[in-house]
Amino acid sequence: MKSEGAKRGLNKGLGIADFLLRLGAIITALAAAATMGTSDETLPFFTQFFQFEAGYDDLPTFIFFVIAMALVGGYLVLSLPFSVVTIFRPYAVAPRLLIFILDTVALTLTTAAGGAAAAVVYLAHNGNSSTNWLPICQQFGDFCQNVSGAVVASFVTVVVFMMLILLSGFALKRR
């Protein structure tokens, strides 16, 4: 049987890990939103009627991605105070439960946005011969690179969220 002090210390450690993971998730979530939101490429040639340009707002999936990642980033910033509370009050249940529930919702939102954007990025890279959707990445290489980077950042955010949720579960158990 561990002493009460050691148990309290371990719970405090879980709180600190939660806080640090949350800081990392803020960076990756906002990086994903910013990279996607600023992805824009204009080709250096044009015809009389038409200029070739690609931006994230040409594809509704990418617009959803930017909104979802910005929302998640905002939620993470707002959740920091609750995370701090769990460091200084390791036995407080209400803030733990609150961030546990909201983290689950945020994980789902992030994963859905990342998965949807990944599916469209895959089509942009490879196209699909059965449906006659041609790849666009030959023409818009920089755009595709930015967009792929944003998807990778969102997947990192998903992994951090999974760790946050498991950490909350352990902390609730240890109460």
Next chain:
Amino acid sequence: MKSEGAKRGLNKGLGIADFLLRLGAIITALAAAATMGTSDETLPFFTQFFQFEAGYDDLPTFIFFVIAMALVGGYLVLSLPFSVVTIFRPYAVAPRLLIFILDTVALTLTTAAGGAAAAVVYLAHNGNSSTNWLPICQQFGDFCQNVSGAVVASFVTVVVFMMLILLSGFALKRR
């Protein structure tokens, strides 16, 4: 302060709810995999060289969807015994923690598959003028309906998984 018996009863109730939700999730996950896996449409006209046919295996995203949903369905079936254990031993922590961790992974897999398939279904319905991807649902109406139904089933599975995870969190707290 509640009596020990009432507390034990409530934990048992959480275990029964977990079991019933898991049964529902098995049905929706396998329905999603089966609906997507059997979506296949051949148009009633053909040219000399070509027959018009659409199946889920024409799009890699849909193949991923079928595999992911079948995996999740299989995991859910295998998790039933652990769920039963939590009914009869409300204070056992190991099975609870195990299904909590695996549920989080399964939620992420289901959401990623559902989100990716939804993005492609949206393109199939609406197309995209910027990238010159034409909608295919005018030609392959039945195929699109099957596929959309599978996506809806996967989203129901996602909601059930979120409930299962929150339920596990509460059960761990109540230990």
